[in-house]
Amino acid sequence: SKDKDKGKKNQSAHSTGWSEDDKRNNSDGGKNTSEIKRYEKGQLVFKDYLEFTPNMTPKEVLQAGSFGGTYFRPIYSKQHYKDVWQELLNDWLDGINISKQVASSTYRENVNTYKVKCGGSQEMWESSGWIVPQDPYGWFQWYFRFYQGRRTEDDARQISRWAKCAGVKGRCRSHNLITKVVRSGCAYDNPSVSPVEGTKRVKLK
Secondary structure (H helix, E strand, O other), rough: OOOHHHHHHHOOHHHHHHHHHHHOOOOOOOHHHHOOEEOOOOOOOOOOOOOOOOOOOOHHHHHHOOHOOOOOOOOOOOOEEEOOHHHHOHHHHHOOOOHOOOOOOOOOOOOOOOOOOOOHHHHHHHHHHOOOOOOOOOOOHHHHHHHHHOOOOHEEEEHHHHHHOOOOOOOOHHHHHHHHHHHHOOOOOOOOOOOHHHHOOOOOO
């Protein structure tokens, strides 16, 4: 799309969110993602945080239509943010319509893999104390930057949030999703069991 082509040409230091300290602490510049491996069952392996084992890469999350296409919409969080999606790696956006699937101001259920709406507002997340200035869009913004190599003092907190939600003993995975699968008698990967909880497996604001 024209939006995507524009993004390739207009990468800027302002849009990346990488400070000079970040750049010094990441010798590969956050681009050497090909070295990230997976365990046998598909979980990603981060050698410096072995307890953090998400089963989807940022590209896979985006391609799955998480956030109903609204994640990188323009927002106001103490200041205005726009076009932050431009710092994503180009191949993550292959086949994606930016205006409808990445930076839409309107949640589109048909974009979501499970065809449901899931998630709270920016105001709700901020009032809960879960948003920090370095990643004003929230957890997924932290995740794709972490995946690209950035390491900050907020990593432990964000990984803890993931573990409590989607980890082996996380509330969405063990208490909600697995319980519903067992009670339904369906296969573990049947999307009809609980599509909203299924969406939560690939998103955490």
